[in-house]
Amino acid sequence: MKKFVNCLTGSRILATLILPFMWKILSPLAIVIFVVLILLTDFFDGMLARKYNVQTLFGMILDQVADKAFGIMMLLIIGIYEPTFYLLVLMEVIIAVINILAALRGATTKSSFLGKTKMWVLGAATFLALVSIFDKQLLDIIRIDYLRNLLLTFMKNEESILLVVGSITVGSQIMVATDYTRHILKELKKSNEQIKYNFKSKKEIMKVLFDTKYYLKNKNLSYAKHFLK
Numbered sequence: 001m002k003k004f005v006n007c008l009t010g011s012r013i014l015a016t017l018i019l020p021f022m023w024k025i026l027s028p029l030a031i032v033i034f035v036v037l038i039l040l041t042d043f044f045d046g047m048l049a050r051k052y053n054v055q056t057l058f059g060m061i062l063d064q065v066a067d068k069a070f071g072i073m074m075l076l077i078i079g080i081y082e083p084t085f086y087l088l089v090l091m092e093v094i095i096a097v098i099n100i101l102a103a104l105r106g107a108t109t110k111s112s113f114l115g116k117t118k119m120w121v122l123g124a125a126t127f128l129a130l131v132s133i134f135d136k137q138l139l140d141i142i143r144i145d146y147l148r149n150l151l152l153t154f155m156k157n158e159e160s161i162l163l164v165v166g167s168i169t170v171g172s173q174i175m176v177a178t179d180y181t182r183h184i185l186k187e188l189k190k191s192n193e194q195i196k197y198n199f200k201s202k203k204e205i206m207k208v209l210f211d212t213k214y215y216l217k218n219k220n221l222s223y224a225k226h227f228l229k
Contacts, residue, residue: 002054002210005045009059012041012066016073023077028137032130038070055216057226058209068096071122078129084166085129088122091173098177102184103223106191114179118172125162125169132158199227 015038022034045063049055072092079086102108131138135155142148154161200208207214208226218226 001048001052002056002059002212005049005052005054006056006059006062008041008045008048009062009066012038012045013062013069015041016066016070019070019073020077028134029141032134035074042067042070053212055212055219056210057215057219060215060219068092071126074126078126078133081133082129082162082166084163085125087170088125088166088173091170091177092122095173095177095180098180098184102180105184105188106222106224107184107187108220108222114172115176118169118176121169121172125165128154128165129162132162197228 015034019034019038023031026034042063045059049059072089075085075089075092079089131151131154135151135158139148139151139155142151199205205227
């Protein structure tokens with residue numbers, strides 16, 4: 001089951017990499033189904049890992065990479081239609097770099113309430129951008145008058161709506177980047193610990209990556225403390 005869960009997470013990375021190609025050849029409805037299937041892997045891998053008690057550090061890292069890759073890929077695709085969304089990509093990359101540098105310095109990179117809120121705002125912006133891209137196709141499909149009227153209202157004001165939502169999203173990203181940086185610097189100053197990059201043995205690293213008991217006991221450690229002596 002452990003291998004299956006990790007393969008499920010890995011399939012999200014593979015699906016993300018081929019998403020731009022599928023975007024060109026699939027119909028709008030097929031694209032939506034494909035994206036939903038990618039999102040479902042994010043739900044099921046975590047659920048299965050917890051249910052069958054096969055959580056590992058490798059799985060957690062793979063899941064984080066898959067989530068970040070999918071989010072950035074979606075924003076890059078949307079940026080083709082809405083160039084202002086490239087700014088959202090830049091901010092997501094900056095946040096990822098901050099987290100990577102923090103991990104290398106031995107600081108923890110837990111998601112804060114502000115970070116989770118940012119993800120919801122980013123998700124809403126992505127959803128509205130997708131509606132904007134497929135608005136005409138959606139109008140042909142939707143038969144409920146209320147939803148059609150709502151969509152028509154959105155189509156009349158979509159440029160302004162996307163500008164406002166995009167601005168709010170960038171603002172939340174800047175707040176998260178600032179909050180993470182402040183938290184990391186405070187933690188590093190408090191610990192005042194000099195990291196020595198002396199890695200554990202191959203056998204120890206394999207246990208760190210794939211042993212469930214180790215992960216459950218030490219999951220709150222920084223990445224550096226997992227792999228360094």
